[in-house]
Amino acid sequence: MAIKNVWFITDDLSAIGELAAGARKLGEHVTAVLFSEQDQAKEAIACGADQVYLFKKTEGSFIEGYSKEIAGLIRAEQAGLVMVYSSASGRLIAGRIASQLETSAISNVSDLYIEDDHVVAEHMVYGGLALRKEKALSDTVVLTVGLGVFEANAKDESREGKVTEITGEAENAGIKVIEIRPKQGETVNLKVAKKVVGVGRGFANEEDLKMAEDLASATGAELACSRPIAEGEKWMGKERYVGVSGAVLKPDVYVAIGISGQIQHMVGVNDAKTIVAINKDKNAPIFKQADIGLVGDLYTVLPKITEKLKA
Amino acid sequence: MRIIACFKAVPEEQDIVVEKDRQLNFDKAEWKIGTYDLNAIEAGKQLVEAEGGQLTGLAVGGTALDSSKLKKNILSRGLDDLYLVIDEKAENADTYQTAKLLEASIRKIGEFDLVLCGAGSSDLYAQQTGNQVGELLGVPVINSVNKITPQGDKVIVERVLEDSVQVLEVSLPAVLSVTSEINVPRIPGMKDILAAKKKPVTEFTVEDIGAAYVQPTSLVLSTQAPEQAERKLNILEGDSEETIDEFVKLFNEALK
Ligand SMILES: Cc1cc2nc3c(=O)[nH]c(=O)nc-3n(C[C@H](O)[C@H](O)[C@H](O)COP(=O)(O)OP(=O)(O)OC[C@H]3O[C@@H](n4cnc5c(N)ncnc54)[C@H](O)[C@@H]3O)c2cc1C
Ligand SMILES: Nc1ncnc2c1ncn2[C@@H]1O[C@H](COP(=O)(O)O)[C@@H](O)[C@H]1O
DSSP states (O other): OOEEEEEEEESOGGGHHHHHHHHHHHEEEEEEEEESOHHHHHHHHHHTOSEEEEEOOOTTOOGGGGHHHHHHHHHHTTOSEEEEEOSHHHHHHHHHHHHHTTSOEEOSOSEEEEETTEEEEEEEEGGGTEEEEEEEOSSSEEEEEOTTSSOOOOOOTTOOOEEEEEOSOOOOTTEEEEEEEEOOSOOOOGGGOSEEEEEOTTOOSGGGHHHHHHHHHHHTOEEEEOHIIIIISOSSOGGGBBSTTSBOOOOSEEEEESOOOOHHHHTTTTTOSEEEEEESOTTOGGGGSOSEEEESOHHHHHHHHHHHHHO | OEEEEEOOEEEOGGGOEEOTTSOEEOTTOOEEEOTTHHHHHHHHHHHHHHHOOEEEEEEEESGGGOOHHHHHHHHTTTOSEEEEEEOGGGTTOOHHHHHHHHHHHHHHHOOOSEEEEOSOOTTTOOSOHHHHHHHHHTSOEEEEEEEEEEETTEEEEEEEOSSEEEEEEEESSEEEEEOTTSOOOOOOOHHHHHHHTTSOEEEEOTTTTTOOOOOOSEEEEEEEOOOOOOOOOEEEEOOOHHHHHHHHHHHHHHHO
8 A cells, every 4th residue: 555645855956866756656646845946846746746845945045944844734734754865954854854743763764665554664773783674653754765775767757746836934043054165075986886995994094095096096996995084084085985874885896905894884895796805803804704805914915916916 | 051962872883793593682792882972972072171161961771871881981081960861661762752851851951052962873873863852942953063163152063964064153052963073082091080980970760851751653673684695705814925926816806
């Protein structure tokens, strides 16, 4: 049985296709909540929405301030399921809406289906150690979902739907946007890389990463890292860290150098065809999850390996 | 500034054992403070050091919280006092149940300027408790906060979004969830550990804080480790020329 009313909310337009497809799969009537311009409302309808609420978003507006109003609409129209795109803004909107609706926000759902008239959501717990299946019990189920969970349908430009523009300002008592700075740093798409070299805390200095770069360029691999390298050391951008809270990859080859192989990291590469590990500690957990391993000091072995590979 | 830092007691993830049937075994896992909650405590500590005020620790949970080791550990991180809501009913709470209990606790503790939460709890990593608490308290709430600068009766915060950084002026009281990058939590020294002994600890039950029972919003059907891919486990050891040649040969085959 499908859910009568399914809503999806996204501040990122690139998520419209997938979320609309997911909502269509589970619901009879699909409502989209978007924050921007008319064009995207059309796109949401072509992707599967029957109805769009379009909230105003200007440079410097704090769209989370619409949370209460959105919750009011959800309540009035008795949505059974609300899927929110899990960007930082999306997460805040989801939590605020969930509190308004007196329920939890089930987070980062990796699979979603209906069983015995209830929504069942799957998501990782204990840092990726386990997958939890939860049957949602509330009248309105609120959850956050990222990309890659649903597959977008082909657009049907002939679909028709109702668009309601909400022109009121967001309710932002106590919050003022002073400035928006574009984030510097490159964008990488690790997901498309066939070969990935990942570095971890086994590297003692930032300069030493050069050795990993050399290996990556010798093998045509993209460079990635563990979370501490991106967040603690800040030697690489956040978009390069792999794992349960970072990027989840499916490369042909993943080379982990100076990475211990904690579950939170390995969840991101479990689907790699081949895992290669270099670590000086033969008891490191990575060696229980590798196809090819070398127990050795990366400072000694890595330059030699790169040289031999180039030869 | 009156600051309340929220933390959760979680089982040490490195000591959770996956059984043959892919069930989790927690027998060897000691309870510790959530990794990313330490950033919230450190952020609070830095603000109090700079501005003066008081830093309170707050956790709700089951009887695991009633551990002298855990209490000593948390107090040695520079808290002025600690509030624990220990109740079997708070065990395995979902984010709404937790948020309701935290809301009631915070109202019971009294006046505050800032409630700080971590980026996510080490077990659920829902990244939602702070958002839900803020909405329940009816005060400004921001997540993904990477910098906090006090400015009179307001704070200026930097919030990291996917492709930009928002600079926000937030009036107090407010609830902020910080990132794990906002600081590097300090390791308690001997002095901190000794000082911890003198800090007051208040323990409440759910009845004490006057929180009504909230139904769980979901029923857990199963919690099971994902199936692991079979790996070849071809592990070589040493840095002799032959070993490296052998490794490079295997590596080269995989690269093809
Ligand atoms: C809720 C939660 C979410 C998390 N999410 C992620 C995530 O998404 N991604 C992630 O990566 N982590 C994540 N973590 C952190 C994770 O638990 C680990 O702390 C992290 O992955 C460890 O990184 P590492 O392997 O680089 O460092 P370490 O664990 O410190 O390992 C360093 C390794 O390098 C080896 N080494 C040292 N020197 C040398 C040398 N000279 N030559 C060769 N080897 C050497 C050591 O033997 C060791 O095995 C998360 C944690 C939590 C609690
Ligand atoms: N039971 C709890 N007691 C106190 N604080 C909590 C509790 N659960 C979560 N938090 C706080 O909320 C943050 C986010 O948790 P979560 O929403 O579970 O990912 C954590 O980093 C803590 O700061």
